[in-house]
Amino acid sequence: MILGRLGLGVMTLAAVSAVVFFSMALLPGDIAQQMLGQAGTPEAVTNIRHDLGLDRPIGERYLAWMYGILHGDFGRSLASGRPIAEIARGRLMNTLFLAGFAAIVSIPLSVGLGILAALYRRRPADIAINLFTLLAISLPEFLIAYLLIYLFTVKARWAPSLAVVGADSPLPERLHKTVLPVMTLTLAVAAHMTRLTRAAIVNVLSSPYIEMARLKGLHPWRIIVRHALPNALGPIVSVVVLNLAYLIVGVVVVEVVFTYPGLGQLMVDSVSKRDVPVVQASCLIFAATYITLNLLADVMSIVCDPRLLNRS
Amino acid sequence: MSRALELLKTAPASARIGMAVVAGYGVVAVLAPSLAPYGETQIVGLEFADWSAQHWLGTDDLGRDVLSRLLYGARNTIGIALLTTLIASALGGVTGLAAGTLRGWVDQVLGRVVDVLMAVPSLILTLLMLAIFGTSIFSMIAIIAVIESTRIFRLARSLALGIGMLDYVTTARLRGEGLTWIIFCEVLPNAAAPLIAEFGLRFCFVFLFIATLSFLGLGIQPPTADWGSMVRDNATLIAYGQMSPLIPAGAIALLTMAVNVIVDWLVHQSSGLKE
Numbered sequence: 106m107i108l109g110r111l112g113l114g115v116m117t118l119a120a121v122s123a124v125v126f127f128s129m130a131l132l133p134g135d136i137a138q139q140m141l142g143q144a145g146t147p148e149a150v151t152n153i154r155h156d157l158g159l160d161r162p163i164g165e166r167y168l169a170w171m172y173g174i175l176h177g178d179f180g181r182s183l184a185s186g187r188p189i190a191e192i193a194r195g196r197l198m199n200t201l202f203l204a205g206f207a208a209i210v211s212i213p214l215s216v217g218l219g220i221l222a223a224l225y226r227r228r229p230a231d232i233a234i235n236l237f238t239l240l241a242i243s244l245p246e247f248l249i250a251y252l253l254i255y256l257f258t259v260k261a262r263w264a265p266s267l268a269v270v271g272a273d274s275p276l277p278e279r280l281h282k283t284v285l286p287v288m289t290l291t292l293a294v295a296a297h298m299t300r301l302t303r304a305a306i307v308n309v310l311s312s313p314y315i316e317m318a319r320l321k322g323l324h325p326w327r328i329i330v331r332h333a334l335p336n337a338l339g340p341i342v343s344v345v346v347l348n349l350a351y352l353i354v355g356v357v358v359v360e361v362v363f364t365y366p367g368l369g370q371l372m373v374d375s376v377s378k379r380d381v382p383v384v385q386a387s388c389l390i391f392a393a394t395y396i397t398l399n400l401l402a403d404v405m406s407i408v409c410d411p412r413l414l415n416r417s
Numbered sequence: 418m419s420r421a422l423e424l425l426k427t428a429p430a431s432a433r434i435g436m437a438v439v440a441g442y443g444v445v446a447v448l449a450p451s452l453a454p455y456g457e458t459q460i461v462g463l464e465f466a467d468w469s470a471q472h473w474l475g476t477d478d479l480g481r482d483v484l485s486r487l488l489y490g491a492r493n494t495i496g497i498a499l500l501t502t503l504i505a506s507a508l509g510g511v512t513g514l515a516a517g518t519l520r521g522w523v524d525q526v527l528g529r530v531v532d533v534l535m536a537v538p539s540l541i542l543t544l545l546m547l548a549i550f551g552t553s554i555f556s557m558i559a560i561i562a563v564i565e566s567t568r569i570f571r572l573a574r575s576l577a578l579g580i581g582m583l584d585y586v587t588t589a590r591l592r593g594e595g596l597t598w599i600i601f602c603e604v605l606p607n608a609a610a611p612l613i614a615e616f617g618l619r620f621c622f623v624f625l626f627i628a629t630l631s632f633l634g635l636g637i638q639p640p641t642a643d644w645g646s647m648v649r650d651n652a653t654l655i656a657y658g659q660m661s662p663l664i665p666a667g668a669i670a671l672l673t674m675a676v677n678v679i680v681d682w683l684v685h686q687s688s689g690l691k692e
Contacts (some may be wrong), residue, residue, distance in 0.1 A: 120533045128549055243674040245625050247632050247648060248666035255655055255663070354538040361633055362652075372541075373633050376548040384548040392537045399536075 106414055107404055114400040121392050122174075125385050126167050179386040184378050189386045193368060197390065200360070200367035203283055204352045207290035212345055215295035219302025219341075224329055226307060234299060241296035246355060250289045250362040257285060267364055286363045293355055294348045305340040309333045339410035346402035350395045428682060435678035442672055446491040453485035458640040465654060474661050478650045483661060486642035490665060494631075494643045495672070497558065498624040504562035505623070506616050509569030514600045514608065516570070517577025518586075524574070531567045539564050543630070552635050561626060565619055572615050576608040610683075617680035621673050628669050644669050 161169075173180060179189035222231045241249070257263060265282055309315065310333055318328045357369030364370070368387050375383040407413050428436070445452065455461050459481065466476040474483035516524040534542065543560055550556040580586060581604065589603045630636030631645030639646065644665035651662040 117533065117536045121536055124533055124537070125545060128545065239674075239677075243677060244670045245628055245632075245666060245673075247629065247645075248663065248670055251648070251652065251655055251663055251666065255660070259656065350538075354540050357540060357544075358629055358633065372544055373635065376544050376635055377552070379548055379551065381548050384545055388537070388541050388545040391541045395538050395541075396536055 107407060110400060110403050110407075114396060118393060118396055121396065122171060122389060123167070125389050125392070126170055127163070129381060129385070130163060174386075174389070180382045182375075182380055182383045184375070184380040184383070189383055192383070193371065193386060193390065196366055196368045196371050199365065200353075200356055200369060202279070203286055203290070203360070203365065203367060204349070204356055206280070206283060207287045207294065207352055208349055210287060211291040211295040211298065211348075214291065215298035216302050216341065216345070218295070218299045220306060220329060220334075222299065222303040223306035223310065223333075224325060226310075231303075234303075238296035238299050241292050242300075246289060246293050246358045247362055249292050250285070250359060253285050253288055283365070286359045286365055289359050289362075290352060290355055294352055297351070298344055298348050301344040302337075302341050305337040305344070306333050308340075309337045312336075336410075339406045339413075342409050343402040343406040346398055346405060350398035350402075353391060353394050353398070424686070431678050432682035435675040435682075438671060438675035439679065442491060442495060442675075445488055446495050449488045449492045453482075453488040455482040455485040457486065457489040457642050459485075465651075468661070474664065475659075477647070478653075483647075483651075483664075486647060487644075487665060487668065489642040490644045490647060491668070493637060493641055494624070494628065494645070494669075497554065497637065497643075498620060498627050501558050501562050501627070502565070502616060502620045502623045504558065505565035505619060506569055506612070508562060509566030510573045510612060511600070512566070513570040513573025514577045514604055515596070517574040518581050518596070518600055518604060520578075520581075527570070528574070531570050534564060534567045535571075539626070540629070543626075544635070547630075547635055552638060554637060554641075557627070557630065557636055561623060565623055569612075569615060569619060573608065573612065576611060577604050580604045580607050614680050614683045617676050617683065621676050621680075625669065625673060 170180070177190055179193065181187065182189055182192060185192075218234055222234045225231050244252075258265065265285075267282075306329065310329075315328060315332055318332050323332075356367060357373065359365070360367040360369040361373055368390065372384060372387040372391075375387070460479060461482050462472065462476050462480050464476065464478055464480045466472055466480070468475050472482050472484065474487065477483050477486065512527055516527045542564055546560040547557065550560065577600075586599060586603050589599055594603075627636050628643075628645035631643050632649050634646070634649060636645060637643040639650075647665040648662050654662050
């Protein structure tokens, strides 16, 4: 069953790569004409077409493109002419750093809050957590980001509003500069995770064996941690991994607000420059990460709940 | 109509407040030209002027009146989001109901296409499509409508699968009714309640999504006033301790919350859930 999921994941990835590549064929005209605009003479267009390999059949180009990507060659950027792999590598690392930092902060926080809310269900603590998470879900990420800038940079003056880091910035400096982006991402992601953790535990708490444990006179914490949590773990783990997948997308907006040099910012810049090869490459990287994490969520929930194996 | 009024009377306070807020936004959007003291793109003074009697919320980076742009922005931002959601619902709803009613190969083909589109995060897919088609309002509406319709397709299809099993649909089929009749007269009326709730949720999502794109500079293009790009253009003011760039962002958040509250209530109504 796990193997079946993996196979499905590989097929999805292949299908997505085809969508990413062939969507370019939807363009009226082609890149060569786009680059030269109205002024391009027919010969110049033919030359560029030949340089980019656009005169070959599209199926062959797709295979060559995939072959290159599997070997770490993403082609060249239209705007700067530099190899995309070279531009994207450092930025991908930056993005992973940001997303990883946010994950380390948000996962323990939201699982803890979720357990707390489930434990004190319909009491002030639960209601407060509920209201706060509802608010965080409704606010667009850029509003959260600017509110944090207003509070912590303008009023309190203890965190920088720009997260411009270089390749050689030392770790403490990096951590300090990414405090606000990480807080923004945490607020955006933790809200969902908290609510779903609470829902998963509340669901288990209504089952008869918990009633039994309560009647035995066990301490509420012990009921939650020893009796309810193991059975709620499956849904919680998959929610956590799915939210990591969401982090990968959430970084796009956050990177733009804080001008953090990550892959998301590269993608947004390239869209406005219409540098299609760079956009395709970053789209594929984001999509591959997203699909892998989704796959991981499925596999993890099977591992956490062996009953799923027998269900089909 | 009278049933709808009956239902409104049972609405809890939260849903009533939500409806009042949405109605307020609607009025502002429709009456924007008569409410706004200045024109949408009219340059009326110096850049970044402070709040004053002439310009209640000051002026923006080009010296345009912020209050007027906020009012016109209601019209543009909400109008475009509403149009996009309507197209997405019509497209996803009709194909989904058709796939669920027909089943067989139509369902298989449409289902696989939707699977692939949903495997990529929608922001990433939209960015790719915008790079290819360029950032005009028309391409943005079309792209978001197609991508969002996949979510509605899923819901409509599963609803149609369930309803298609019921006796009255089989009766209609045996009576020799055509596909259009079965979809619109037999299946749709019974799938309407969850689809309307989904419309509300989708609207929230599309609205936030367009605001985000505009904020990234890839959505609604200048000089058209809209809330996402207003935040972007005036964000530098925040560094000087000015709150006015956050007002459009707050307007976005308030509308999203109001629609969410109404949808919550509708979902509880139709499913009879208590928690």
